[in-house]
Amino acid sequence: MKAAWFVFAIGLVVVALLSAPGPAAAFCVIVEPPTPLPTQVNGTQVEIQLTEGFARVVIIKEFYNPSDQPKQGQIAFPLEKGHELITDLRLKIGNVTYGSSTQNRTDALNAFLEAIAKGQDAALVQYDAPRDVYWIAVTIPPKEARTTITTLEMPLTKTDGFYDYGYRLSIDARDSVSYLRVHVHVETTAPLGDVLLPGHSDLSVVRNGLHMADAFLNQTRPTPASDLQIRFRAAGASLSQFAEVNGDRYVRFSLDATDPAFASSIRPTPRALLILLDGSGSMGFLDRWALAKDAVRRIASDLGPGESYGVAVFHGATVTTFSPTLQRWTPATEGDLVRFLDSFRPHGSTGLATPLAQADSWAIDAREMGQQPIVVLISDGRPTRSPLDPDLETAYSRISYDREMPIFAMAVQPADHADETVLHNLSHYHGGDLMTIFGEASSPVADLLAAIRVPVLQGVQGEIPNVANLTFASANPQVVWQGGEAVMIAKMYGTTNDSLDVRMTWPDASGATRALAIRSAGPDIPIQPLLIRQWVLTRVHALLEAAHARADPGVIAELTTLATENRVATPYTSLLVLLPQPDQGGDRSAADTSLPGSPLFGAPALSSPASSGGSFVFVPPLVAEARKADALRRDVGNLLVVQDEVDRYVTVGSPEYARLDLSTATARYEGTYLRILDVGGELVGVQRGLPDSSQLLASGIGFAGMIFAVAGLASVSRRGSRSRRDEEVVGPHTQVRSVAESTATVERTEPPD
Amino acid sequence: MPDLGAHDLGNLRSDGPTLSATALRSTKAGLVALCIVSFALATFGPWFNLLLAYGLMVASMAVAVAGIWWADRAAHETHRDRTLTNGIYARSGAALSVATLLLSMYYTGLLVLFLVFWPVLFVVLLIVWTLHRSLVDAGTASGLRA
Numbered sequence: 001m002k003a004a005w006f007v008f009a010i011g012l013v014v015v016a017l018l019s020a021p022g023p024a025a026a027f028c029v030i031v032e033p034p035t036p037l038p039t040q041v042n043g044t045q046v047e048i049q050l051t052e053g054f055a056r057v058v059i060i061k062e063f064y065n066p067s068d069q070p071k072q073g074q075i076a077f078p079l080e081k082g083h084e085l086i087t088d089l090r091l092k093i094g095n096v097t098y099g100s101s102t103q104n105r106t107d108a109l110n111a112f113l114e115a116i117a118k119g120q121d122a123a124l125v126q127y128d129a130p131r132d133v134y135w136i137a138v139t140i141p142p143k144e145a146r147t148t149i150t151t152l153e154m155p156l157t158k159t160d161g162f163y164d165y166g167y168r169l170s171i172d173a174r175d176s177v178s179y180l181r182v183h184v185h186v187e188t189t190a191p192l193g194d195v196l197l198p199g200h201s202d203l204s205v206v207r208n209g210l211h212m213a214d215a216f217l218n219q220t221r222p223t224p225a226s227d228l229q230i231r232f233r234a235a236g237a238s239l240s241q242f243a244e245v246n247g248d249r250y251v252r253f254s255l256d257a258t259d260p261a262f263a264s265s266i267r268p269t270p271r272a273l274l275i276l277l278d279g280s281g282s283m284g285f286l287d288r289w290a291l292a293k294d295a296v297r298r299i300a301s302d303l304g305p306g307e308s309y310g311v312a313v314f315h316g317a318t319v320t321t322f323s324p325t326l327q328r329w330t331p332a333t334e335g336d337l338v339r340f341l342d343s344f345r346p347h348g349s350t351g352l353a354t355p356l357a358q359a360d361s362w363a364i365d366a367r368e369m370g371q372q373p374i375v376v377l378i379s380d381g382r383p384t385r386s387p388l389d390p391d392l393e394t395a396y397s398r399i400s401y402d403r404e405m406p407i408f409a410m411a412v413q414p415a416d417h418a419d420e421t422v423l424h425n426l427s428h429y430h431g432g433d434l435m436t437i438f439g440e441a442s443s444p445v446a447d448l449l450a451a452i453r454v455p456v457l458q459g460v461q462g463e464i465p466n467v468a469n470l471t472f473a474s475a476n477p478q479v480v481w482q483g484g485e486a487v488m489i490a491k492m493y494g495t496t497n498d499s500l501d502v503r504m505t506w507p508d509a510s511g512a513t514r515a516l517a518i519r520s521a522g523p524d525i526p527i528q529p530l531l532i533r534q535w536v537l538t539r540v541h542a543l544l545e546a547a548h549a550r551a552d553p554g555v556i557a558e559l560t561t562l563a564t565e566n567r568v569a570t571p572y573t574s575l576l577v578l579l580p581q582p583d584q585g586g587d588r589s590a591a592d593t594s595l596p597g598s599p600l601f602g603a604p605a606l607s608s609p610a611s612s613g614g615s616f617v618f619v620p621p622l623v624a625e626a627r628k629a630d631a632l633r634r635d636v637g638n639l640l641v642v643q644d645e646v647d648r649y650v651t652v653g654s655p656e657y658a659r660l661d662l663s664t665a666t667a668r669y670e671g672t673y674l675r676i677l678d679v680g681g682e683l684v685g686v687q688r689g690l691p692d693s694s695q696l697l698a699s700g701i702g703f704a705g706m707i708f709a710v711a712g713l714a715s716v717s718r719r720g721s722r723s724r725r726d727e728e729v730v731g732p733h734t735q736v737r738s739v740a741e742s743t744a745t746v747e748r749t750e751p752p753d
Numbered sequence: 754m755p756d757l758g759a760h761d762l763g764n765l766r767s768d769g770p771t772l773s774a775t776a777l778r779s780t781k782a783g784l785v786a787l788c789i790v791s792f793a794l795a796t797f798g799p800w801f802n803l804l805l806a807y808g809l810m811v812a813s814m815a816v817a818v819a820g821i822w823w824a825d826r827a828a829h830e831t832h833r834d835r836t837l838t839n840g841i842y843a844r845s846g847a848a849l850s851v852a853t854l855l856l857s858m859y860y861t862g863l864l865v866l867f868l869v870f871w872p873v874l875f876v877v878l879l880i881v882w883t884l885h886r887s888l889v890d891a892g893t894a895s896g897l898r899a
Binding site: 619 | 859
């Protein structure tokens with residue numbers, strides 16, 4: 001029975017973990033409730049292998065449970081979307097290492113829960129969509145250590161001639177108690193160019209021939225350090241291959257955008273900047289609106305001949321455009337633009353998806369004009385009405401994917417890191433980047449304009465003639481961007497000894513087709529063992545991008561199959577490690593029942609609900625009034641109200657209220673006197689119980705009482721002064737008589753002793 | 754020649770008893786207590802401050818108790834001195850003070866507290882009443898000796 005309760009509790013916690021939204025944690029952190037003896041990381045060892053267009057990182061972490069109770073740790077990996085994916089998990093206990101299997105998400109979770117129910121040790125890697133992290137659940141017995149060996153793999157994109165990889169070393173340095181070892185190994189097919197470690201000038205890069213370089217970090221007492229950024233480049237075209245014994249052959253060919261072969265064909269595509277400006281209430285604070293207007297003016301004035309722009313200001317459900325069509329920038333139109341922006345007073349709700357329809361229409365126009373549409377979203381980053389994450393990100397993914405359009409964002413004096421993260425997620429994962437404006441706009445705008453890359457060559461087509469079962473993992477045809485490369489990653493039938501013909505064609509500036517053909521003997525092509533993983537990861541990422549934008553069941557099915565076959569944890573597949581069941585018999589259940597102090601995966605302990613007896617609690621009227629006043633102040637002080645984000649207010653029972661479609665409404669704020677509903681594309685404040693009749697009555701009585709009391713006091717004071725005057729006029733002899741009479745009266749009335 | 758004015762005034766004064774200043778003070782206290790409670794009630798709304806309200810209520814209770822005390826003293830004074838009168842002032846002062854005291858006690862929650870702990874309150878009232886009687890008797894005795 002106790003075991004059943006334990007399993008039930010675990011199930012609840014797992015479900016709660018998978019459903020509860022929360023901010024993404026730092027890279028690879030242990031999540032557990034506060035405890036005097038927290039799980040510690042004895043040490044971390046990281047092996048980073050980098051090659052052209054690909055990175056593999058193996059993270060070996062040794063966890064130790066110093067307490068006397070079993071711990072169930074959750075290790076969170078908030079992986080960057082579009083980049084790394086977990087491709088292997090192994091659990092090392094003593095000298096034995098246990099491998100993982102890949103299953104679809106639901107099956108893996110069920111198997112994991114079933115294993116725990118049977119008293120079996122298990123570990124699971126699963127994607128947690130609401131929190132946007134991959135997490136590993138692992139059990140650690142008291143005074144024991146567990147070592148997780150996690151492999152992350154990711155394709156690398158060439159930017160400005162360099163492949164760039166960042167590892168969040170600072171987190172490992174902070175957590176690791178005894179040691180931190182990092183080994184970076186770069187190996188390229190083409191001769192290796194510069195290898196840079198910005199921020200870690202103390203690390204020396206050891207060259208090993210023309211194609212390899214290594215760097216080592218070995219600290220016995222890790223101290224907080226900056227993250228590790230590695231930039232490297234390979235000189236010239238790169239051709240590599242790998243073949244499996246089953247007859248599958250993988251080939252990668254890449255050509256830098258600056259290669260002489262492209263020189264006569266390179267032509268940067270003119271930009272069409274689609275500026276979406278948040279004009280909601282919150283933009284009226286902290287000088288945001290002035291900074292945003294300045295940013296818009298500076299961005300537009302950067303445009304050259306043949307380029308165009310559009311400005312759309314959005315607030316509530318309203319989108320107002322500077323001009324319905326894209327237009328060219330001229331100094332003469334600057335005044336019009338400034339007047340247009342000055343005509344707005346920021347107010348209303350923030351719906352960051354509101355202007356997307358306009359952006360989509362402009363993007364189509366830009367394509368027709370031969371321009372590259374680029375969205376620049378300028379906001380403080382706090383959406384106050386639907387869609388919110390994750391639907392908001394999906395909306396941006398869709399338009400970015402459909403229109404092949406990068407999305408850049410400018411955060412104008414964001415209130416907190418969460419707001420900045422919203423804009424970061426909308427831009428960074430959709431081909432763009434985020435710039436933040438604090439204080440002045442010129443520098444962030446310059447950074448933004450410098451970060452924008454446009455296609456320089458379109459329609460690059462890869463061909464490998466005379467091979468069987470040819471499949472490209474890379475896009476074909478593809479677009480070559482500024483500072484990027486043309487790359488072909490293909491799978492075919494063959495061996496490494498087969499000769500290879502690679503042909504790349506593209507249209508030049510005049511429209512004529514140009515071609516580059518390379519013929520190599522099989523043995524002359526360098527072997528790159530990571531090529532098979534690069535092919536898989538490139539394919540998985542392409543499918544993930546398509547699934548994220550469109551959620552096509554066919555794409556998801558293909559993705560699930562590919563990820564399961566190649567052991568990749570995705571939002572649709574999970575990695576599961578099942579350890580052999582220990583011979584503990586009934587003891588296991590008995591031990592598990594002692595877990596309430598350390599619940600699974602660090603979730604808070606479940607507590608029995610408090611007694612809900614109907615005992616009467618008297619609240620003094622003054623305290624009740626204070627609560628009402630606090631509630632009213634809380635409602636009035638709500639950020640949505642303060643920042644003028646509410647589009648309109650209605651009163652319960654009014655005709656406007658009756659017209660609201662409450663079946664589709666989502667509450668954004670629930671107060672005592674005010675509800676704020678997200679309904680019909682706007683934020684509506686619904687007032688109820690105002691004015692409060694009891695408060696009005698009390699105030700009225702109070703004012704009446706004060707008037708009565710003051711009037712009464714004036715009257716009594718007058719009567720009192722008249723009485724004193726009378727006494728003064730009567731004189732002392734009368735007073736004496738009065739006293740005498742008084743005495744006589746007393747003598748008369750009181751009986752003698 | 755007789756001083757007609759003085760005679761008239763003297764007659765005027767001797768025609769009726771003197772209004773007790775204590776009774777007047779009692780009424781004033783009742784009105785002040787009412788004014789304080791009313792001010793506290795007038796603050797009901799978004800600008801309500803619990804600490805201020807409790808302070809005002811306690812102050813009004815203190816003034817109301819003083820009003821009742823003075824009304825009682827005025828009653829005993831007129832009983833001893835037939836040249837003094839309370840008019841309506843002692844009664845109205847007592848009434849205003851009691852009403853204000855009840856109102857303040859209700860809003861602060863003391864009324865419910867007293868209703869719950871009525872045996873304690875009963876004993877306290879008995880003691881107060883006994884002390885009051887002894888004070889009155891002592892006052893009467895000293896008056897007779899004088």
